[in-house]
Amino acid sequence: MKVSLSGVSHNTASVEIRERFAYSGEALPAALRAMLRLPGVREALILSTCNRVELSITSQDGDDPRALITQFLRTNPNLEGLPVGQFLYHHEGPDAVRHLFRVAASLDSMVLGEPQILGQLKAAYAVAKAEGALNGPLESLLTRAFSVAKRVRSETGIGRSAVSISFAAIELAREIFGSLTGRKVLIVGAGKMSELAARHLRRSGVSRIFVTNRTRDRARELAGLFQGDIVEYDQFLPRLPDIDIVITSSGAPHYILTRDQMRRVIEARRNRPMFLIDIAVPRNVDPEVNRIDNVFLYDIDDLRRVVDRNRQERQKEAEHAETIVAVEVQRMLSRMKAGEVTPTIVSLQEQLEQIRLGEIARARGKLGSLTPQQEEAIEALTRGIISKVAHGPVSEMRRLAGEPDSVHLVDVIRRVFHLEHKAGS
Numbered sequence: 001m002k003v004s005l006s007g008v009s010h011n012t013a014s015v016e017i018r019e020r021f022a023y024s025g026e027a028l029p030a031a032l033r034a035m036l037r038l039p040g041v042r043e044a045l046i047l048s049t050c051n052r053v054e055l056s057i058t059s060q061d062g063d064d065p066r067a068l069i070t071q072f073l074r075t076n077p078n079l080e081g082l083p084v085g086q087f088l089y090h091h092e093g094p095d096a097v098r099h100l101f102r103v104a105a106s107l108d109s110m111v112l113g114e115p116q117i118l119g120q121l122k123a124a125y126a127v128a129k130a131e132g133a134l135n136g137p138l139e140s141l142l143t144r145a146f147s148v149a150k151r152v153r154s155e156t157g158i159g160r161s162a163v164s165i166s167f168a169a170i171e172l173a174r175e176i177f178g179s180l181t182g183r184k185v186l187i188v189g190a191g192k193m194s195e196l197a198a199r200h201l202r203r204s205g206v207s208r209i210f211v212t213n214r215t216r217d218r219a220r221e222l223a224g225l226f227q228g229d230i231v232e233y234d235q236f237l238p239r240l241p242d243i244d245i246v247i248t249s250s251g252a253p254h255y256i257l258t259r260d261q262m263r264r265v266i267e268a269r270r271n272r273p274m275f276l277i278d279i280a281v282p283r284n285v286d287p288e289v290n291r292i293d294n295v296f297l298y299d300i301d302d303l304r305r306v307v308d309r310n311r312q313e314r315q316k317e318a319e320h321a322e323t324i325v326a327v328e329v330q331r332m333l334s335r336m337k338a339g340e341v342t343p344t345i346v347s348l349q350e351q352l353e354q355i356r357l358g359e360i361a362r363a364r365g366k367l368g369s370l371t372p373q374q375e376e377a378i379e380a381l382t383r384g385i386i387s388k389v390a391h392g393p394v395s396e397m398r399r400l401a402g403e404p405d406s407v408h409l410v411d412v413i414r415r416v417f418h419l420e421h422k423a424g425s
Contacts, residue, residue, distance in 0.1 A: 001042065001060065001061065001136065001137055002059060002065070002093060003043075003056065003057070003058050003093070003096050003097070003137050003141055004057060004059065004069075004090065004091065004093075004096055005090070005091045005092075005096045006065070006069040006088050006089065007021075007052060007055060007088065007089060008087050008088060008089070009052035009054070009089075009108070010051040010052065010110045012087060012089055015050075017082075017087055018051070018052070018053060020078045021076075021078075021087075022048050022053055023046055023048040025127075028046055028124075029127060029130075031046055032045075032046060032127070032128055032131045033131060033133075034072065034075070035055070038068050038072060039063075040062075042057075042058045042059065042060075042135075042136055043056075043128075043134050043135065043138040043139065044058075044128060044134075044138075045057075045125065045128045045134065045138060045142065046127075048124070049116075049117070051109070051110050052103075054103075056096070056100070056138055057069065058136055058138045065090075065092065069088075070084055094329065096141075097332050097333060097336075098325065098326075100145045101144075101145050101148045101332075102322075103145075104117070104121055104146060104148060105118075105152040105153075105158075105321055106118065106152075107318060107325065112318055113159040113317070113318070114159070115153075121145070121146075125142050125146075137336065140336075141332065141336075144328070144332055148324070148328045151324055151328070152325070155320070156317040156318075156320045156321045156324070157314075157317045158314055158320075159314075160317075164307065165196075165279065165300065165303045165307060166193055167196075168303045168306040168310070169197050169200075169277045169279075169303055170197065170200040170204055171306070172277075172298060172303075173201075174204070176296050177244065177275070180205050181204075181205035182206075182207045183207065184206065184207060184208050184210070184243050184244050184245070185201050185208070185209045185210065185243070185245045185246075185247065186210045186211075186231065186240070186243045186245070186247070187212070187228075187247045187249075188236060188246065188248040188249070188250050188256065189213055189248060189249035189250035189251065189284070190215075190218040190221070190222045190249070191279070191280075193249060194249040194279065195222060195225065197247050198222075199226075206245070208228070209223070209227075209228035209229075210223075210239065211223040211226075211229070211230055211231065212232065212233050212235075213233060213250075214233050214250070216230070216233075219231075219233075237261065237265075241265055241268035241269050243274070244273075244274060244275065245274075245275045246274070246277070247277045247279065248277070248278050248279070248280050248284035248285060249279050250280055250284050252280075255283070255284065255286045256285070257289065258289075259288040262295055266293070266294055271293065272294070273294045273296065274295050274296070275298075277298055278298070278299045278300070279300050279303070281300060285297055341398065344397060344414060344419065345394050345397060347414075347419040348390060348394065348413065348417055348419060349390060349394075351417055351418070351419055352417075356386050360378060393413050396409060397409060397413065
């Protein structure tokens with residue numbers, strides 16, 4: 001049995017191509033059942049996200065897994081007319097193990113260290129498990145991948161620094177205020193980046209979010225996403241003394257907050273700190289505002305510098321993470337190699353035990369009544385003989401596990417000892 005993986009990702013295919021490969025959540029169970037109907041396929045998993053679609057299987061040693069997965073994909077009507085093989089990458093054996101570990105640890109993600117992929121992989125595992133599609137080497141590999149990802153998270157700082165503009169803004173806000181619990185936020189303008197920043201702020205515990213925009217309908221729409229309150233656009237200045245964090249992304253062609261206005265605001269706040277995030281281009285806030293004590297202004301370029309610095313830090317941590325993955329891959333391969341010969345070892349031990357018990361039973365009629373000490377002596381003698389007979393072939397199978405010669409050795413031992421072939425061996 002061998003584990004293999006084929007797929008497309010942001011590294012190999014455009015979003016238009018990835019969309020055609022993608023599976024909706026509702027389609028996954030039926031797709032998994034169809035994969036299991038392919039000849040020789042014992043296990044199956046489908047990971048489908050916006051950045052990757054990967055199909056993993058366990059198949060018989062004599063089968064061509066790449067051909068099996070390609071054959072399955074060609075039944076997808078969304079891929080009709082597409083040269084499927086042109087976009088697929090394929091991994092088997094050690095390469096498949098390493099790839100799955102790197103994916104789980106977010107080392108292959110578009111945003112290095114992002115945490116979402118592990119949750120997506122666990123969700124794919126849950127669906128496959130519910131469909132009875134995992135019950136062997138692939139399941140063991142996935143559960144180990146989850147442990148490897150946890151180890152990478154706990155032993156490196158790969159996920160600690162913000163690498164998105166919106167989240168970098170929240171990190172800076174925490175540096176200024178400490179906890180964001182109870183803070184009030186005003187969003188001026190209703191752009192996508194403001195929405196993302198507001199989502200992070202809401203999760204960080206801010207008490208209220210106010211929204212103002214030249215178009216009131218858009219302000220109402222954005223406020224509805226966060227159970228926020230609408231402030232009329234021509235009334236937001238008088239509200240500023242009560243606001244702790246301001247995010248501006250208005251399309252206004254001029255400054256909507258000047259140095260003089262902000263000086264009056266901070267005086268009204270009795271010099272309590274205030275954080276301004278100006279992500280508009282052109283800028284909404286006069287840069288001179290930064291000269292006012294207790295007013296902290298960051299524009300889009302400031303945030304990008306924070307993001308770039310954090311990306312460099314994540315890259316350094318990724319080098320440590322890659323070392324962890326390399327060690328874990330070798331450990332997993334050792335387990336898998338041992339697992340390849342385990343069914344034969346178990347069969348051999350069971351066969352020899354049956355022979356031992358049969359011979360003892362056959363001899364009892366001749367030996368007559370035995371004392372407990374004699375029974376114990378016979379048990380020890382026969383078990384010792386069986387152990388010595390099994391030691392040579394068992395040791396050799398374990399030594400050669402995973403090597404090309406092991407397949408021939410296992411076959412010889414099965415024929416010599418008349419062992420039945422079992423599924424998975």
